[in-house]
Amino acid sequence: MNYILYENFCSNPQAYWFWFEVVFVVGCCMGSFLNVCIWRMPLGESVITAPSHCPKCGHQIKWYENIPLISFLCLRAKCSGCKQPITWRYFIVELLTGTLFAIAYIAITYKKMPFSLMIPAGAMIMLAVSAAFIDFEHRIIPDALNFPAMVVGGIFWIAEYFTGAIRLEGLIITLFCGFAAWGFFIFLAWLGAKIFKAEALGMGDVKFLAAAAFLFGPSMIIEYFAGLLIASLSGFLFGVVHALLKKQDLRGSTLPFGPFLASGMVIAMYLPHCK
Ligand SMILES: [Zn+2]
Incomplete structure (x- = not known):
């Protein structure tokens, strides 16, 4: 299986799994952005301007509190300002997006399709x-x-x-x-x-x-x-x-x-x- 996958895409399995990890991490970061969209778009707020803040106490999210998956676990699903619980949706959306990106990468390489298709596939996800x-x-x-x-x-x-x-x-x-x-x-x-x-x-x-x-x-x-x-x-x-x-x-x-x-x-x- 591994052989079939990387043969279609690159010269060795190390490179293949390296790109797999890159795609997963990029997917998780995209999931982090989607969390902002999911929260703000229905309220009609901009997703680009205004830095992220806690909806309960207004605490500004620092960059190290915004690392996909990791920060959520380190903060134990609580805001560092007010200690109120943060919804698990944040973690789920990040993990889900990362996983779907990774599956798309496997599907694309398995089907011998060009890697550039990760762009529309990622947008679709x-x-x-x-x-x-x-x-x-x-x-x-x-x-x-x-x-x-x-x-x-x-x-x-x-x-x-x-x-x-x-x-x-x-x-x-x-x-x-x-x-x-x-x-x-x-x-x-x-x-x-x-x-x-x-x-x-x-x-x-x-x-x-x-x-x-x-x-x-x-x-x-x-x-x-x-x-x-x-x-x-x-x-x-x-x-x-x-x-x-x-x-x-x-x-x-x-x-x-x-x-x-x-x-x-x-x-x-x-x-x-x-x-
Ligand atoms: Zn807070």
Whole structure:
């Protein structure tokens, strides 16, 4: 297994596992940034300006209190200012993002795909993790997540075209698919609202699906549809079980769709590559 993995990617296993560790650490740092997004975006606060502070006592987080995973454990999940507990979400999001990055690295090298694909894969993971957590709590997927993801996808494939990695047709298909997905899911949301007389697919979900289409690109269209299928089936099954347990009408189900879309797309990204 190890042999197959590194042979596809570099000359020796040491280098392979070194890059594995780098990817994991970068993923954890990205998770740390996502924690800021998850906390501030629904409140409409900027994620770039204003240094991080404790939401309970206002204590400014020092750089050494902001090291992913490690600081949380060293502080024993407590703010160093007011000693109030810090939610485990911080630790979970960092570990989850790092782990998903590491799995993406293994999947990409195993499938003999170019390492540059870590960029759209990483963007997809970041979008998925933050959208899942925000949608679960606030029932929205902010534009501030979806639009940057679309832009990253668009710019990445344009750069791939200029470096000769994909042909012009590939670039046109990608950009077309992104906008087509956007239009199609707006239509589907409208249709769903007409038929079910309730919002089945929110505009946040629609833009999330468009962003995923931009990120998946020309070679992963089948995986994209697989992700859609996984999300819809798991969302539907969960919805039915949830409605039965709560003895509600399925149409009145208030289950957020974002976490299902997010996990569906991330799982699809790891699937064996089919052409
Ligand atoms: Zn505090």
